[in-house]
Amino acid sequence: MRKALTAVVGLLALAAGTTAALLVSGDTEAAAPPAPSTTATAAITRQDLVDTKTVDGALTYAGERQISTDAAGTVTSVAKEGSVVRRGRPLLKIDRKPLVLLYGNLPLYRPLRQGVDDGPDVEQLERNLKALGYGDDLTVDEHFSYATYLAVKAWQEDNGLPETGQVDVTQAVFLPSAVRVTDAKVSVGDRTAPGRPALTVSGLRRLVHVDLNTDDQALVKKGARVTVELPGGERIKGRVYAVGTVAKSSASANGQGDGNTTVDVDITLDKTPKTRLDQAPVEVELVSERHKNVLAVPVEALLALREGGFGVEIVENGAARLLAVKTGAFGGGMVEITGAGLTEGMRVGVPES
Template structure:
């Protein structure tokens, strides 16, 4: 997995400061930094204020923009495929997913698969209630009670629906006519083509829900960066940035080495992370698109900070800043902390919000 950090490491800052020709605190005879004091040098041409606020350090990881809830759809009729829903289309209640010998297999909403023929005399069941609820939603069976009992009113509603859909008017419903799925589906992959022979139990489509998600295979040793509910930024292939929230974090680590893994072929163990976009419509119709996800790796709240380029590398080690006060400047040693947004946290005696520090001329 490719990882890109958006901050400079401390060593890189030191090198940058030295190359920029920054000043250094002089050493005393005892080999320690003497107390910095005012100098006669002119103030720095460029200055920046010491600010107080929050700093966040970020890490960018690769992800994939896709859809939630992949499912397989199996045909229920034998014959020739005469039509199939095109890839990328959304199929809703009452619409066909596939046609075999010109007879449609229709989508209806429900959690329980259609595992038996529903007809007069069938025992009561949740599948009967699912069918009746769908028939009512589609405008059939006004005098039908929606319950678990397949009644004569249900039979009449099925006949009317079959007539309108061009199905054999039998008054019974089986898997060749209906597929129950939890809601509207998006066709991800057609597994057969027009003209192919179809058979009951053959996979004909792969579908997903219509809800967008960003999936990240996060390296297991970075799992602490992912917190459920945390806000992240997702960058699309065209550079558009969208906000999202971590909605799910896997508990099973995948990858790594196993008994059948050849030496050198080991994969980094990963944990699956799902991200829900705040504005999914702005992602368009992209599917399986590579995206970059920015996670917050560190947050420091209410700290003093300066631009990274204001840091000076001290000869005796560590860092300092050039305080600019009126017509004089002095070098003050500082302790550095968090990095983020091009700034670095600093602390030290005598530092306060609003003070000015010198920065290199750009």
């Protein structure tokens, strides 16, 4: 991938040699035209250039969150890392009693039983019971009825739970959809207690996360197109899905004070990556600026000048002259140049390959 402009400048300064010394400070051309220093040339073209910047990111899954249980006891089963858990299936078992995944956006913030106030959490439970095949006579609404009580007992019996007719946080957890287990924080045989983290789970959609330096925040906006390079060289187009609004600081190398200040950027991919890695480092190519209808030459045509800045070697009728130029956007191995006397179609010297 293309690197930052500073890296290009350093490389050019080494490659320029003594040719650039022929330019007289303050002038745009050499005092005496030298003989051509190269026999290879390239045309100055007029085209659009896209300036890009590459940043580091990480391939991961969307919607990561921590799962804990209020049950106390011994872990007798736990979902494996990388496995997918769907509605009605256990995430783990404590003393052989399962913590079952149910679908919903509301957390289970109170025990649900006969006599509780009507509410959307009751409806959420009833919708899951119906989807799992319980409660033929159950009406899905916000009221915990006797039919709800019977459906809960049947569900508890099938899952090896105490048949109380009441659902609480030791038995079920509500999440928006199926989850992928990304990290098991407990193992079979571990003792667990209320509030102890047990699993880290995520959604099933792949995405790329970038901790973007706040200095580069102007490079991204929601919906912007990017290119992601994955391990093995696979390149996939993506789109910025979300840009954080809160900056966060990371510790510096010595652990004192702040290192970089970053914002969270999440990117969705246009297709599923070939890699089977759950998480992997990637590079993200951001478009920082688009320059339209500019004069451009191959990057290797630039010569670093002793006085500072850059020049190109104009080759005409077998003779060569140096011309100072200003650089603009870099992209696709080309660089934008401006300067007095430059026209499309002129030939510039380039190193022979």
